[in-house]
Each structure stands twice: as C-alpha cells, then as structure tokens.
Amino acid sequence: MAGRGYAVFDTAIGRCGIVWGDAGISGVQLPEAREIETRRRLFRVFPDARELRPPAHVALTIEGIVAALRGQTCDFSNAMLDMSGISKFNQSVYAYTRAIPRGEIRLYHEVAAALRASGAVHSVAQALAKNPFMIIVPCHRVLEAAGAADKASQNGGVISKRRLLTIEGTRLSAAKTLLDVLLPLDPPRLRP
Template identity: 70%
Template sequence: MAGRGYTIFDTGIGRCGIAWGSFGIVGVQLPEAREIETRGRMLRQYPEARETRPPLNVEIAIEGIVAMLRGEPCDLTDVTLDMSGIHAFNARVYAFARTIPRGETRTYGEVAAALRASGAAHSVAQAIARNPFMIIVPCHRVLEAGSYTDKISPSGGAISKRRLLSIEGAHTISSKTLFDVLLPVAPPRPQG
C-alpha cells in the first residue's frame, strides 16, 4: 500500500469511515448525524488520505466491523493497527481493551490495575477518549466506575457507548462497585 487511503462504508448504525496506511489501520470513524459530516471528519483527521478501494486486509476489517455492528460475534483481534504516533501507555490500554470479551465491560480503574498502573485510572480514561480505532479497539467496553456513561471518543460520531453495548447485549457494568450494589444501574429502556 502506498500512502494513506480511506473509504466510507455502510453498517447497521449508519455510514462509517476507515483509514489505512502501509502499516495497518490508522483510524475508524463511527457515523455522524449525516454522511457528509462523517466524510468531513475523516478528511480533517487524515488530510493526506485519498478515497480509494480498500486492500484485502482492510476489507476484512470492514466486514468484521459491519458484523459486529449487526450484533454478530466477531473477532477483530487480528486486524493490524498502525500504532506509530500512539503514546506507549495508550497502546497498552488499547491492547488490553481488545481482550475484553463482547458484551462485557471494565472500569478505567480495572484497566489501570490490569496494566499494573493502579493509580492511572485518569490516564486510562484519557487514552480511551483518544482512541482512533473505534470498534476494533472496543473503547465502549471501558466505563467510568458506577456509571453507564454515554461519552465516547471524538471518533465516535453520534453513536453512544450505551448503544454500542446494547448491540453487543451488555446490560450493566460487569464488575460491581459498592455504589452499584447500593444503587444498581438500570438497563437501557427499549426505544420505540
């Protein structure tokens, strides 16, 4: 692959974008309210990328993202990510997030403890907020303790963590804190 490329593709939640370079995927963009906004964000984030047909390895990643957003189990751990320019701690957070099973969640503190950086929950939250690899690095599975938050990274578009977790069949945070036991988080209410 010479240079960077990107494409926009259909999913069950709208038109997503994906960008790649010589060393793998450089970013995934979830849908904005309108496709033109998704495309605009892709162009701002990857101004050197040209819209083109994706190579086979990117096609495989797109198929996995589409399947996952349809609620189908899909393993994206073999998708190659270009981590050049990613801070080393953030890369560790992303590697750990990729191990969290579908439909399960972890808190920022649990991720920090798993990385043997127990005082770094805030740094984990910052890394998750900067995740350029939406869905492939399932940052929606990492939540604030005691919260079923709707916050998502800037690459998240108009889609919330709550919606992504409901697609996966998750209902609440997998690990309980004292706050969760005293005031349980209600599952999302069906819309319609």
C-alpha cells in the same frame, strides 16, 4: 501503496469510515449525524488520505465492523493497526481493551490496575477518549462507572457507548456506581 487510503461504508447504524496505510489501519470513524460530517472528521484527522478501494485485509476488517454493528460476534485479533505516533502507555491500554470479551465491561480503574498503573485512571480515560480504532479496540466496553455509558468517544460520532453495548447485548447495572466501587465499606451517611 504510498500515503493513506480511506473508505466510507454502510452499517446498521449509519455510514462509517476507515483509514489505512502501509503499516495497517490508522483509524475508524463511526457515523456522525450526516455522512458529510463523517467525511469531514476523517479529512481533519487524516488530510493526506485519498478515497480508494480497500485492500483485502482492510476489506475483511470492514466486513467485521459491519457484522459487529449488526450485533454479531467478530474477531478483530488479526486486524493490523498502525500504532505509529501512539504512546506506549496508550498502546498498552488499547491492547488490554482489545482483549475484553464481548458482553463484558471494565471500569477505568480496573484497566489502570491491570496495567499496574493504579494511579493512572485519568490517563486510561484519556487514552480511550483518543482511541482511533473504534470497534476494533472496543473502548465502549470500558466505563467510568457501570451505569455510566452515555458518553461517545472522540471517533464515536453521535453513537454512545450505551448504544454500542446494547448492540452487543451487554446489560448494564445502573446500581453499580463509581462510589460503590471505590468506597464499598463507607457508612451510608457518607454517600450522597
């Protein structure tokens, strides 16, 4: 196959898109408010992609995304991702994020610490905001703070992290804030 292909498909939360090429899946787009907006975003990011029937490995990934968005447990470990053009740091963030089990969350600083880059919390946040592989790389499982899950990622369309976590059955603790994590021993007078 020369060039990239894409497909738009139905899920429980709306019409999603997926793009692939010879090196694997290039991107996943969650639904925008309207299908035409989902397609526009795909074309903006992947202007060379043509609508095609997905090859078998992509069709299996689509089935997994559909199942995951119905709340079922899915294993995307065999999904081939095209990481060309993605920095080594972002690749390491995505690899770590792929390993976060369903039903669990991590905070940005925990990911940075696990990657031995504790000063790179902002870089972790930026990498996840640019995640082109929504659902396959479950960036919705990484939060700024345990109760802060209302942001959508770049390819998240109108779907918030909170909604994706709810679909997975993950409960968030609104009591655990970023200050609770970073300043657990501070006297109460210093807290807002």
